[in-house]
Amino acid sequence: MPKITIDNKEIEFKPGQTIIQAGHNAGIDIAHFCYHPAMSVSGNCRICLVEIEKMPKLTIACSTPATEGMVVYTKSEKVIHAQNAVMEFLLINHPLDCPICDEAGECKLQDYAYKYSVGVSRFDEMKNEKDKRVSLGPNVMFDQERCISCSRCIRFCDEIAKNPQLTFVERGDHVTIETFPGEELDNPYSMNVIEICPVGALTSKEFRFKSRVWEMSFTDSVCPGCSRGCNSIIGVRNNKILRIEPRENLEVNDYWLCDWGRLNTIKNVNDENIRINSPKIKLHEDSLDTEELIDVNWDEAVSKAASHLKKYESNEIMFIASAFSTLEDNYALKKFAGEIFGGNRIFYVPFTDNAFGDDILRKPDMTPNSNGLKLLGIKELDGEILTELKSGKIKVLYVLNADVSMIPESESFLKHIESVILQISYRDNYSKNANVIFPVSTYAEINGTFVNFQNRIQRLNPAVATLEQERLIGEFQLSRWDKMGAHNDRWTHGTKFNSRPGWKILKQVAKVLGYEFNFANSEEVFIELCSGIPGLNGYDYDTIGTTGIIAGTNVMAETN
Numbered sequence: 001m002p003k004i005t006i007d008n009k010e011i012e013f014k015p016g017q018t019i020i021q022a023g024h025n026a027g028i029d030i031a032h033f034c035y036h037p038a039m040s041v042s043g044n045c046r047i048c049l050v051e052i053e054k055m056p057k058l059t060i061a062c063s064t065p066a067t068e069g070m071v072v073y074t075k076s077e078k079v080i081h082a083q084n085a086v087m088e089f090l091l092i093n094h095p096l097d098c099p100i101c102d103e104a105g106e107c108k109l110q111d112y113a114y115k116y117s118v119g120v121s122r123f124d125e126m127k128n129e130k131d132k133r134v135s136l137g138p139n140v141m142f143d144q145e146r147c148i149s150c151s152r153c154i155r156f157c158d159e160i161a162k163n164p165q166l167t168f169v170e171r172g173d174h175v176t177i178e179t180f181p182g183e184e185l186d187n188p189y190s191m192n193v194i195e196i197c198p199v200g201a202l203t204s205k206e207f208r209f210k211s212r213v214w215e216m217s218f219t220d221s222v223c224p225g226c227s228r229g230c231n232s233i234i235g236v237r238n239n240k241i242l243r244i245e246p247r248e249n250l251e252v253n254d255y256w257l258c259d260w261g262r263l264n265t266i267k268n269v270n271d272e273n274i275r276i277n278s279p280k281i282k283l284h285e286d287s288l289d290t291e292e293l294i295d296v297n298w299d300e301a302v303s304k305a306a307s308h309l310k311k312y313e314s315n316e317i318m319f320i321a322s323a324f325s326t327l328e329d330n331y332a333l334k335k336f337a338g339e340i341f342g343g344n345r346i347f348y349v350p351f352t353d354n355a356f357g358d359d360i361l362r363k364p365d366m367t368p369n370s371n372g373l374k375l376l377g378i379k380e381l382d383g384e385i386l387t388e389l390k391s392g393k394i395k396v397l398y399v400l401n402a403d404v405s406m407i408p409e410s411e412s413f414l415k416h417i418e419s420v421i422l423q424i425s426y427r428d429n430y431s432k433n434a435n436v437i438f439p440v441s442t443y444a445e446i447n448g449t450f451v452n453f454q455n456r457i458q459r460l461n462p463a464v465a466t467l468e469q470e471r472l473i474g475e476f477q478l479s480r481w482d483k484m485g486a487h488n489d490r491w492t493h494g495t496k497f498n499s500r501p502g503w504k505i506l507k508q509v510a511k512v513l514g515y516e517f518n519f520a521n522s523e524e525v526f527i528e529l530c531s532g533i534p535g536l537n538g539y540d541y542d543t544i545g546t547t548g549i550i551a552g553t554n555v556m557a558e559t560n
């Protein structure tokens with residue numbers, strides 16, 4: 001491989017790479033605003049100017065190809081002088097309104113002002129005034145005064161979202177960004193411009209002015225919006241999710257998320273009006289009054305569920321798994337169905353919408369874990385199961401995270417059902433008819449794993465605390481993964497929902513039925529389930545890492 005020397009460090013580079021790419025690959029950060037690794041080079045911000053031996057003038061590192069034997073300096077006197085000048089130029093008309101800017105605390109311009117600016121301006125004229133509140137589209141606001149004209153947002157729309165909706169207008173210090181006449185910044189990926197904007201010019205209408213970023217906690221997660229499983233970071237304040245941002249994973253989602261995933265995977269988690277916030281049982285078993293569910297404590301609900309299950313023969317009970325739930329929860333349900341009720345009366349209902357899929361990230365399979373269910377050997381609802389359900393032999397449904405009324409032809413078998421036990425997070429069309437409801441924690445509140453369309457196992461971490469986690473803290477019973485998460489105020493402030501992980505509820509019901517499940521935390525469930533799958537034996541949460549791992553020798557064909 002050819003070699004280049006940057007700041008006296010000799011590094012290898014791939015032919016065709018620019019100086020900035022060679023440096024970044026070797027862990028050498030070269031200042032940049034307009035350069036983005038996923039987009040074309042525009043070379044307009046000039047902050048990446050570097051000195052190259054034998055070249056008379058400074059040159060920009062983002063567009064200059066690295067060549068064999070090239071010697072580059074990024075911290076020489078000339079370079080520092082140029083960086084000072086670029087920062088002074090960029091700040092001439094900048095409003096310096098960091099105290100009211102959402103970006104403050106995570107702003108490249110702010111960071112670079114400390115790092116590369118002399119901290120003094122010679123400009124004592126009136127600054128340009130521009131519009132500070134321009135609605136570019138349904139999700140994005142634009143502050144013209146903060147824009148440094150890097151063109152990242154324009155290039156993103158052209159090159160990544162394939163929707164050229166933004167452009168520069170005017171010239172010189174009047175230059176600004178606009179949508180084309182009659183157009184809005186409204187494409188399925190529009191909100192990515194918020195993070196790639198290196199300043200606070202583009203902000204999220206959803207998140208605007210809700211929190212200073214240093215008052216939030218940030219947790220690595222995975223979007224549950226479709227089978228892509230985009231890597232994300234959940235931002236929380238006072239135990240409420242305020243925003244979701246993309247987390248770089250070049251194997252899955254590059255640097256992006258879709259707007260649907262960002263907006264629709266947080267509302268329900270926060271919504272006290274639709275969350276189930278206590279175990280519930282039906283007050284009068286034979287009552288036809290569907291509203292007669294009362295709140296009870298966990299022990300009462302567990303013993304009620306167990307007594308319902310004991311009343312029936314094993315072959316009268318059907319278990320419904322969920323592609324919205326983790327591997328751990330589905331494994332526990334399969335074990336519960338198999339070991340206690342001896343049989344394989346378990347299925348899940350797929351949820352696909354071809355109109356949702358596209359060629360960028362979004363997949364038609366709008367569940368995050370259907371490949372996880374395949375890995376566990378849980379089958380989709382098919383004609384055979386439907387016939388069994390409709391035959392009237394099945395009297396009890398034990399359901400994980402599914403709206404029973406949405407199952408195809410549900411009216412034709414629900415009339416035979418005498419008892420329904422639900423483990424769900426949200427009220428749904430059917431929940432008022434249930435006999436027992438257990439509130440199950442959402443993806444944002446648990447440790448767990450999903451398997452995406454590529455068969456990549458990816459990790460969820462608890463970003464929001466539940467009463468259960470608070471109880472475990474009190475009893476010093478946290479798993480090592482919970483301990484890692486219990487480092488900030490979300491564990492002590494804010495409303496907490498009274499929910500538990502699905503596997504834990506199943507373990508508790510199993511115990512009352514006389515069966516001991518040996519796992520004590522989600523990682524132990526994962527280790528146990530992996531031990532039964534060829535190729536995954538010996539996997540634990542460390543094996544998965546932060547960007548996921550393809551499922552061993554079990555690699556199945558990619559799905560939608």
Ligand code: SF4
Pocket residue numbers: 146147148149150151152153154177196197198199201202
């Ligand atoms: S709005 Fe942001 S991303 Fe777009 S050109 Fe201005 S500074 Fe760059």
Ligand code: SF4
Pocket residue numbers: 223224225226227228229230253256257258259260261262361362363
């Ligand atoms: S593409 Fe799918 S996984 Fe990615 S953000 Fe959108 S809904 Fe979520």
